[in-house]
Amino acid sequence: MDASATVFDNIVQSRRSMRIYDAEAYFDSEAVARSIRRAMLAPNSSNMQMWEFYRVTDPQKIKDIAVFCMNQNAAKTARELLIIAVPKNKYRARAQANYAFHHARYCNKPIEELDKRSARKLKYFSRLMPMYYFQDWLGLWGAVRKLIVSIASIWRPVVWQVSKQDLRVVCHKSAALAAQTFMLSMLAEGYATCPMEGFDSKRLRKYLKLPRSTEFNMIISCGPGTTQGIYHERFRVPENEVVFMV
Ligand SMILES: Cc1cc2nc3c(=O)[nH]c(=O)nc-3n(C[C@H](O)[C@H](O)[C@H](O)COP(=O)(O)O)c2cc1C
Numbered sequence: 001m002d003a004s005a006t007v008f009d010n011i012v013q014s015r016r017s018m019r020i021y022d023a024e025a026y027f028d029s030e031a032v033a034r035s036i037r038r039a040m041l042a043p044n045s046s047n048m049q050m051w052e053f054y055r056v057t058d059p060q061k062i063k064d065i066a067v068f069c070m071n072q073n074a075a076k077t078a079r080e081l082l083i084i085a086v087p088k089n090k091y092r093a094r095a096q097a098n099y100a101f102h103h104a105r106y107c108n109k110p111i112e113e114l115d116k117r118s119a120r121k122l123k124y125f126s127r128l129m130p131m132y133y134f135q136d137w138l139g140l141w142g143a144v145r146k147l148i149v150s151i152a153s154i155w156r157p158v159v160w161q162v163s164k165q166d167l168r169v170v171c172h173k174s175a176a177l178a179a180q181t182f183m184l185s186m187l188a189e190g191y192a193t194c195p196m197e198g199f200d201s202k203r204l205r206k207y208l209k210l211p212r213s214t215e216f217n218m219i220i221s222c223g224p225g226t227t228q229g230i231y232h233e234r235f236r237v238p239e240n241e242v243v244f245m246v
Contacts, residue, residue, distance in 0.1 A: 011187050018192035018221070020229035021077045027223055029057060031189035032080055039182035044174035046129060048094045051175045051217070054208060056081040068203045069219065074194035079223030083204070084179050086171040089213040091133035099125035132162065139164035168215065175217035182220060192225030 001009065036053050044050070056062055057080050065083075069075035099122060106118050114122070134141055142163035149158040161170060183193040196219045205214060 011184055015183060015187050016192070016230045016234065017074070017194045018223075018225045018229045019072070019074045019077075019194060019231055020226050021079055021192065021221070021223035022226050023077065023079075025224035027079045027191070028189070029080060031186065031191055032082065032222065035182050035185035035189060036082070038185040039178040042174070042178040042181040044177065045170050046124075047098055048091065048129065048133075048171075048174075050086055050088070050091065050094060050171040051178050052085040052087050052090075052214075053178075054083040054085060056083065064207065065199075065204065065219070068207070069196055069199040072196065072198060073229075074196060074221045075199075075219065077223070077229075078194075078221035080221075082182065082220045082222065083208070084175050084182075084217040084220065085210065086168075086175050086215045086217055087210075087213070088133075088135070088168075088171065088215065089211055092130055095125045095129040095133070098129075133167060135164050135167065142167070172215070172217055179218055179220060186222050190224075191222055192229065193220050193222045195220050 032055065036055075039053070040049070040051075056065055062075070062078055062081055065081055066072070066075035066078075075081065102118075102121050102125065106114055106122070111119050111122055132145075142165070145162035146160075149160060149162055152158050153160075161167070179195060183195065186193050199216075199219055201216050204216060204219075205212070
């Protein structure tokens, strides 16, 4: 193993979910800012970056949100909380941002003057992505999209994940990759974290005054770790139960 693999291995091996943070030790909140910037570099579906990061640093607000987290120690004792949200209503803005980025790469030339590949890229963000992410309340558009891909699948391989619920999974997968990047980065900075999904998302949404379309991926508590904050030794099922050669 080379030196960087050893460093990375140490980070991964030492990450544990921390349930009790040290209230006294120094905590550099700039480490959180740096880790969020790294998390924003996580791979994500179509580069739509359907994520938002809400930092909670105020002790009273941490207390308030810990109540929504069922008063879990991991939240109550945290020095900072990071809430990773999926703003489902921002897909048009994100598609537009990607469009503008690529259009600038192509010197803002009209689409008719571009080669096939570049024109396809622009259409991907101006037409396909808005169509793919568009949702109605009942999920009828998702059902229509599913019907279209079912018909197309008779002739060729298709992406089946087009329904309203599928799109939620698409967004949350990417947000979770950002979450993991954040946690590993925090560890590299010398701090512990705990990912949490055990919280009242409706109360949290109201508290943060976010629209109903916003979902939460997870809340990550962070701070200086303690030995009593790791409740037991690590357990994983054996490799031969989860790793398969194809
Ligand atoms: C999506 C997700 C949600 C989780 N929710 C909670 C939670 O609400 N409270 C908690 O104490 N731990 C939570 N955990 C932490 C897991 O319990 C923990 O990762 C698992 O037991 C393995 O332990 P380790 O992280 O120390 O390796 C969550 C982890 C993930 C990935």
